[in-house]
Amino acid sequence: MTEDHSQAAADDLAKRLRLLMDVxxxxxxxxxxxxxIADFLKERGTNLSRSRWTYMINGHRYVQDPAVFEGLAAFxxxxxxxxxxxxxxxxxxxxxAQLDLVRSMRAAKVxxxxxxxxxxxxxxxxxxxxKFLDEEMTPMPEH
Numbered sequence: 001m002t003e004d005h006s007q008a009a010a011d012d013l014a015k016r017l018r019l020l021m022d023v024x025x026x027x028x029x030x031x032x033x034x035x036x037i038a039d040f041l042k043e044r045g046t047n048l049s050r051s052r053w054t055y056m057i058n059g060h061r062y063v064q065d066p067a068v069f070e071g072l073a074a075f076x077x078x079x080x081x082x083x084x085x086x087x088x089x090x091x092x093x094x095x096x097a098q099l100d101l102v103r104s105m106r107a108a109k110v111x112x113x114x115x116x117x118x119x120x121x122x123x124x125x126x127x128x129x130x131k132f133l134d135e136e137m138t139p140m141p142e143h
Contacts, residue, residue, distance in 0.1 A: 006062045012085045014059030020076040020083075021057075032075075041071040 025031040034053050041048045046067040055061040056068075066080075073080035 007059075009085065010055075010062035011059040013062060013083075014057055016083060016085065017057050017072070020072075020078065024076060037072070037075055040075045041068065044071050044074065046071045 021031055034050055037053065038048045038050070048068060048071070052063060052068070056063050069080050069084050073083045076083070
């Protein structure tokens with residue numbers, strides 16, 4: 001695997017992991033934390049160091065450890081092929097079903113952050129920002 005392909009694979013894995021984290025948060029109301037994930041994998045005989053998790057979730061390095069992928073797939077209740085980005089692996093139904101909710105949650109977080117950070121912003125400017133974010137978070141029609 002070339003360096004470019006390795007980085008692209010790391011980025012793709014990070015996106016899938018963050019999506020699964022968001023779906024888990026949407027389902028349970030709280031985002032899973034590293035210790036929960038590591039403990040789950042440890043019970044299955046797999047070690048996941050904090051640094052490896054950080055590399056994976058942030059897309060810093062591509063990790064190629066089948067035991068880690070299998071454990072994470074079990075934790076998030078998805079197929080390992082989806083997690084590894086295998087060609088032809090379908091997006092899990094529960095992930096697809098939660099995407100709109102996840103998008104809404106992300107947009108709400110951004111809107112809240114913008115409102116707090118920008119402070120004394122006019123209602124008209126805040127409305128424009130909200131409209132822009134709503135448009136950006138709307139899924140594109142599939143062809």
